[in-house]
Amino acid sequence: MVAKKSQQRLGFKTGEYIVYPSHGVGLIVAIEEQEVAGLTLELFVISFEQDKLTLRVPVAKIKSVGMRKLAEESLVAQALTTVTGRARVKRTMWSRRAQEYEAKINSGDLIAISEVVRDLYRSEEQPEQSYSERQLFEQAMDRMSREIAAVNKLTLTEAVQLIEKQLAKSPKRTKATEAEAEAEGDEEAAA
Numbered sequence: 001m002v003a004k005k006s007q008q009r010l011g012f013k014t015g016e017y018i019v020y021p022s023h024g025v026g027l028i029v030a031i032e033e034q035e036v037a038g039l040t041l042e043l044f045v046i047s048f049e050q051d052k053l054t055l056r057v058p059v060a061k062i063k064s065v066g067m068r069k070l071a072e073e074s075l076v077a078q079a080l081t082t083v084t085g086r087a088r089v090k091r092t093m094w095s096r097r098a099q100e101y102e103a104k105i106n107s108g109d110l111i112a113i114s115e116v117v118r119d120l121y122r123s124e125e126q127p128e129q130s131y132s133e134r135q136l137f138e139q140a141m142d143r144m145s146r147e148i149a150a151v152n153k154l155t156l157t158e159a160v161q162l163i164e165k166q167l168a169k170s171p172k173r174t175k176a177t178e179a180e181a182e183a184e185g186d187e188e189a190a191a
Contacts, residue, residue, distance in 0.1 A: 012044065012062070012069070017150045020055065021066040021108030023048050025146040031059070050146065070151050071110045079114035079144065080162070084169045087119045094132075101136045110147055116140035121167050 012018060016028050026046040034041050034056070042059040044067075057065060071079070090097060101120070104112035120137035122129050129137065141163065149159035 012067075017070055018046065019068050019070060019108050019110075019147060020046060020048075020057070022106050023051065023053065023055065024143045025070070025150050026055065029054075032056075050142075066108050068108065071147060073151060075110055076148055076151050079110045079148070080166045082111055082114040083118045083121070083163060083166045085118055086171050087121070088115075089119055094130075098132060098136060101140070105136070105140050105143060110144065113140050113144045117144055117163065117167070118170065121170070123168075 012028055014028050014030055017025055018028060020026050026048045028044055029047045030045040032043055032045060034043055043056040044059060044062070046055045046057060047053075048055065057067065090100075101116045104116050107113075116136065117140045120129070120133055120140065122137075141160065145156055145159040145163055148154065148162065149156050152159070152162075154162070
């Protein structure tokens, strides 16, 4: 393994935070060459401190894996606005919705992740979530808060508080509004 002198490839450089769709926010710690099966590969070495994980990604695979730079501040503002909207819960089986939520979380798209946070959020007055719902909510919240913390140079706790403050502004979901949403879902299904 030989570290490269020039520490920038495809617009990414060492010391820069990036988003890797299936792992969230990571830090490029090095760009190195490694010989694999007689071929020399250039690799990004990405550290995910929260998961105690180091990933080596071939430079040539960056586009296909969906690695991207952190979101712009305007996109962060849009994501925070998204979580204040009315939850859009489809009336499909939970297993199908769970797959869709998982796909949105692993897409690395900040807006899609914020939609999952919005849709799975439960206030104190609402009924308890199932274990799998809570797991998906926490995973989406973690990904969203880590990116917002990196973009806005906040601590993780401050980013979580910022998102929770926005969630508190969302329309209250009471049993009556849930019943209305169910009725709307039934009407849409009948149409």
